[in-house]
Amino acid sequence: MGLQHITDDGNVHWDCPNGHGGQTAHISHEQVEWMRDGDLVGLPPCSECGARMFVKTNFTEQELAEPVVTRGIHPITKQETILSVHVPGAPNLTWMNVHYEKWMVDGVETTIQIIDEVFQHPMVARHLELKRQLHAAGKKP
């Protein structure tokens, strides 16, 4: 859930959470609107079930604090990699791509996790872009 896509010309795409498929609206739609707190943006209800999505567009600096990534030589693979990730902000707003490798350690086959990439929750950028486009279009809380 959350926004699946937002185009440069203001078309917003999301999925009905009750399985009624993709939904689309332009930011000029009257029901693409700020809620009272100026934090959430309401999207038009699903035409089939009436479920309405509200997306969060305001995140605190603390929630979005950059993860601290430590790189170095992995003690088992002997290759440079990400050794640790410390997330000072909201733990679910930092995503990681990982894969697993099997290595022999002291004669025992051991599975280790390799972190390939650390990045921000993809919804955050989309929702902040929605906020930016609404402001640019003159729709303000």
Add this chain to the structure above:
Amino acid sequence: MPLNTVTTGNTILAADINQVVNVLQRASGQTEVGKYMLEGNFYVSGAFVSVYIPSLSRGATPVSLVIDTADNAPSANLNAPSTDHLTASGFHVFSTSTAISANQFCAGNYTIQY
């Protein structure tokens, strides 16, 4: 999603603990689902009714929220519900009346996305 109980005498695995941790602090991509109900008596048209729904999860920041009125569509003199103040602690559901009236209500499901 139902949680697994741990049997006395068995080894407690990380997955056993994490199934609880992932309810109390939702991981990326997870959802929390539940029910809400909004009801009020209105002394004037445009009167406000609201309820705050605390989430089970704390510490994880939600990115979106969906509500429906699947259990009870809004009564004749109640507007469709809206939400605001979505935080790591919960969210606020509210609506307004369209006329002086008693026992106006709506109810449904909520889904918080993390």
